[in-house]
Amino acid sequence: MNRSGEEGELDREIEALLALSERSRAKLDRLHEVLTTSGHYGTGASPAVVVYQENKLRLLRLVDAAGKPHAGPPVLFVPAPVSRYFIVDLLPGRSFAGHVAAAGFDVFIADFGTPAQEDRFNDLAYYVDGLVRRCVRKVSLLTGAPRVNLVGYCLGGTLSLLYTALYPSSVERLVLLTTMVDGDVEGGVAWVAHRMGLAGESYDNPRLVPAAEVKSWFEMLAPGSNSQLGRVQDLWDRLDDPAARLRDVRTMATWVDDVVPAPGRLLAELYLQFGPGRNRLVAGTATVAGRVIDCAAVTMPVLAVSAEKDLITPPDSADAIRAIVPHAEVMRLPGGHVGIVAGRSAAALWDRTVEFLAGARG
Amino acid sequence: MADPKVETDPTIVDRWLQDQQQWQRTLLAYVDSMTKNEDFLVHLGNAMRGSLLAGKAYPAPPAPGAPAPEAPVDDRLDRVLHAVHQLQGQMQDVLMALEELRGTRTQPVPPVEASPTSTLGEPPAGPPAGPAAAAPKTRKRKVGP
Numbered sequence: 001m002n003r004s005g006e007e008g009e010l011d012r013e014i015e016a017l018l019a020l021s022e023r024s025r026a027k028l029d030r031l032h033e034v035l036t037t038s039g040h041y042g043t044g045a046s047p048a049v050v051v052y053q054e055n056k057l058r059l060l061r062l063v064d065a066a067g068k069p070h071a072g073p074p075v076l077f078v079p080a081p082v083s084r085y086f087i088v089d090l091l092p093g094r095s096f097a098g099h100v101a102a103a104g105f106d107v108f109i110a111d112f113g114t115p116a117q118e119d120r121f122n123d124l125a126y127y128v129d130g131l132v133r134r135c136v137r138k139v140s141l142l143t144g145a146p147r148v149n150l151v152g153y154c155l156g157g158t159l160s161l162l163y164t165a166l167y168p169s170s171v172e173r174l175v176l177l178t179t180m181v182d183g184d185v186e187g188g189v190a191w192v193a194h195r196m197g198l199a200g201e202s203y204d205n206p207r208l209v210p211a212a213e214v215k216s217w218f219e220m221l222a223p224g225s226n227s228q229l230g231r232v233q234d235l236w237d238r239l240d241d242p243a244a245r246l247r248d249v250r251t252m253a254t255w256v257d258d259v260v261p262a263p264g265r266l267l268a269e270l271y272l273q274f275g276p277g278r279n280r281l282v283a284g285t286a287t288v289a290g291r292v293i294d295c296a297a298v299t300m301p302v303l304a305v306s307a308e309k310d311l312i313t314p315p316d317s318a319d320a321i322r323a324i325v326p327h328a329e330v331m332r333l334p335g336g337h338v339g340i341v342a343g344r345s346a347a348a349l350w351d352r353t354v355e356f357l358a359g360a361r362g
Numbered sequence: 363m364a365d366p367k368v369e370t371d372p373t374i375v376d377r378w379l380q381d382q383q384q385w386q387r388t389l390l391a392y393v394d395s396m397t398k399n400e401d402f403l404v405h406l407g408n409a410m411r412g413s414l415l416a417g418k419a420y421p422a423p424p425a426p427g428a429p430a431p432e433a434p435v436d437d438r439l440d441r442v443l444h445a446v447h448q449l450q451g452q453m454q455d456v457l458m459a460l461e462e463l464r465g466t467r468t469q470p471v472p473p474v475e476a477s478p479t480s481t482l483g484e485p486p487a488g489p490p491a492g493p494a495a496a497a498p499k500t501r502k503r504k505v506g507p
Contacts, residue, residue, distance in 0.1 A: 014374050021381050025388050032391055034414065035405040042417045054454055055447040117434070118443035130451045137458050137493035141465065170493050205437075212421035231412025250414035257408075257415040 027239035034246045042254060044089035044109065046098040052138040056113025059135050060085075061142070062101045072104040073172065074143045075357060076135060080155035081127060082214060082262045085111035087255050088153060090342045091248065096350055100151075103354040106143055110135050110156075114260045120208040122263040124270070125289035128162045136163070136170055147172035149357050153341060154178050154313065158274070161281075161298070161321075162288050168297045175353055176304040176328075178313040178337050181321045183279040187314030189217050190275040200271050206264030215259040221311040256338065282323055295324040302328035303356045305340065305349060312337040329356070455494075462494060 044060065047067070052059035063069055077097055079085045088109060089097040101107040110132065115122065139148045149172045152160030157179025164171045180188060193200060201209065238249060273280045273287070280286040286293040302325050306318035321328045333340045333349055340349050372380070395402040401417070408420045434440065 011374060014378070018374075018377055018381055021385070025381075025385060028388055029391075031409060032388070032395065035402060035409065036395055036399070052454075054451055118440040118447070121441065121444040126448070130448075133493040134451065134454055134458065137455075140493070141458060141461050144465075167493050210421070215421050228411055232410070233412075235409065235412045235414065246414070250416060253414040254416050257413045257420055258418065259421060 027236065030239050030241075030243055030246065033243050034250055037243075037247060042084070042086070042258065044086040044097070045092045045095045046089050046101065048089075048109070051108070051142060052135065054131060054134060056115060056119065057131050057135075058111045058113060059138055060109045060111055062089075062097060062107040062109070070101045070104070070106050072106050073149060073357070074139050074145050075100055075105045075107050075149040075151060076139050077107065077109040078132060078135075078150060078152040078156035078160045079110065079112070080153060081112035081115075081159075081266070082155060082260060084255055084258050084260065085109055087338065087342055088151075090255065091251055094248075094342060094346070096341055096346065096353075099347075099350040100354055100357070103358070105149070105354075105357060108135070108139050115208060115263050117208050120206045120263045121265050123203075123265045124159075124162070124273070127159050127266065129166065129289045132159050132163045133167065136167070140170065145172075146170070149173045149175070151175040151353065151357075152177065152179060154337070155270075158270075161295075162286070162293055164300075165293045165295050165297050166288060166291060168299060171300055173300055173357055173359065174298065174302045175356065176302065176318070176321060177341060177349070178305065178307055178310055178318055179321070180274065180313045180317045181304075181319075181324065182282050182317045183274045183276055184282070185314045185317035185320065186276075187221075188312055188317065189221065190271055192217060192220050193271070194276045200275075201264040201268040203265055203268040203272065206268060209262040209264055209267060211259045211261050214262050215257070218259070218312065252338070252342065255342070282320060284324070298325050299327075301356070301359060303353070304328050304330050305352075306330070306332045307336055307340045308332055308334045309339075310337045459494060 046062050047065070048060040048062045049067070050058045051061045061069055077085075077088045079088055089095045092098070097107050097109055112127075112131065136148050136150070140146060147170055150160045150164065152158070152175070154177070157176040160174060161176060161179065161181075164174050180190075183190060201207070238246065241249070272278060281293065281295075284293075284295070302321070304318060304321040304325075306313070306315035308315060310318070315332055319330050319332065322330055331352065335343055335345060340346060392406075396406070404419050405414075405416060408415045411420045413420045
């Protein structure tokens with residue numbers, strides 16, 4: 001190669017290095033922009049007022065721009081107590097609860113808060129016969145409606161189903177989103193623990209399971225997300241996206257990565273009653289506060305939704321609601337556990353839910 | 363004499379120098395945010411773990427081989443607090459029962475839903491019959507293999 005050829009090669013290499021440098025810097029500039037932008041992270045997107053408080057629980061009521069509750073039949077959202085409530089109220093324009101309110105419902109959300117050490121003794125009865133029951137009661141008091149629509153997500157769906165079986169006359173319609181019913185269907189957190197031969201949590205001497213440990217269980221279900229290197233690479237790739245999209249991702253991350261500690265006694269009871277090999281909900285032997293759960297009492301309209309790519313609640317497990325509530329409308333949507341509720345294609349679920357709840361208006 | 367208005371393409375050396383200056387600006391922006399905003403350090407630390415989690419640090423995984431945290435040896439205070447929370451719930455039931463009574467004195471009483479564990483608020487004086495009919499009470503272990 002002659003001298004001019006060598007120089008040309010060198011120039012091309014420097015050009016490539018400069019381009020790489022520019023791309024990398026642009027990513028870091030975008031990251032800086034996202035990290036320094038304030039948002040409503042860690043809170044719901046819709047304006048709301050706290051109408052009831054008990055221990056760490058807050059019952060939120062969505063209000064309009066003037067601070068007044070939305071008119072319409074009451075709907076109570078019950079998210080999972082092991083994660084943050086705002087998955088149902090994620091972003092302006094991407095809020096399930098906000099969508100339902102805009103469709104003409106008086107929307108309430110149960111925010112179970114973050115458990116402290118003393119809450120490790122909370123069991124299923126504490127949530128179902130305590131917090132959820134009093135939330136429904138409060139909603140009825142505030143709205144004057146004798147029956148309330150319930151929308152339960154994930155473990156919140158389990159709580160809602162158990163509550164409805166105990167107090168059917170207080171529920172107008174029931175929506176169960178990605179709610180595990182058949183514990184013998186392989187998959188989900190309980191199966192991971194089962195396969196790994198973990199001893200499980202102690203009912204009698206429970207601990208407050210640290211958030212990082214709860215998160216590690218979920219990460220085991222999602223290949224790739226349990227590797228720090230994989231997560232960093234994923235974030236680096238995403239930094240090519242526009243800042244607005246990244247802020248969106250950030251809000252979602254703020255939900256996904258903000259797991260709360262879990263009461264050990266609740267986990268122990270869930271595993272003992274509904275885990276692999278127990279499956280008491282399907283067997284008809286589940287109990288809450290000593291009362292047998294009789295799903296024959298669930299006679300109101302029920303909509304059960306599962307997600308095709310759900311790694312946390314296997315869709316077949318959720319669809320098994322047919323076995324215990326035969327009249328339930330079962331719907332399976334494309335997407336994952338979080339995506340169908342708050343992802344970009346969540347509108348399908350929101351619209352169907354509104355249609356279903358609207359049947360309550362007569 | 364060359365016309366100063368005519369722009370020539372920067373040489374590769376010029377561009378390299380510009381790139382270095384821009385890197386300095388980027389790094390200064392980071393340093394500036396680090397010194398002015400405490401949250402930024404937390405957020406940057408999260409980003410270095412591959413997360414855009416905001417407002418708090420990414421949950422630190424337990425160290426490899428570290429024993430799982432166990433329940434505290436002396437749990438008396440926590441048990442007392444837990445009992446207080448249960449009492450708080452019972453008080454709320456009483457208050458709600460009173461609210462229901464106030465609100466329904468002029469309304470017809472709906473049928474009562476039976477509940478084997480009912481104490482507080484039973485028979486409910488008005489809607490809702492269901493949730494008002496329950497009884498918070500001290501419970502013993504109900505489950506187990």
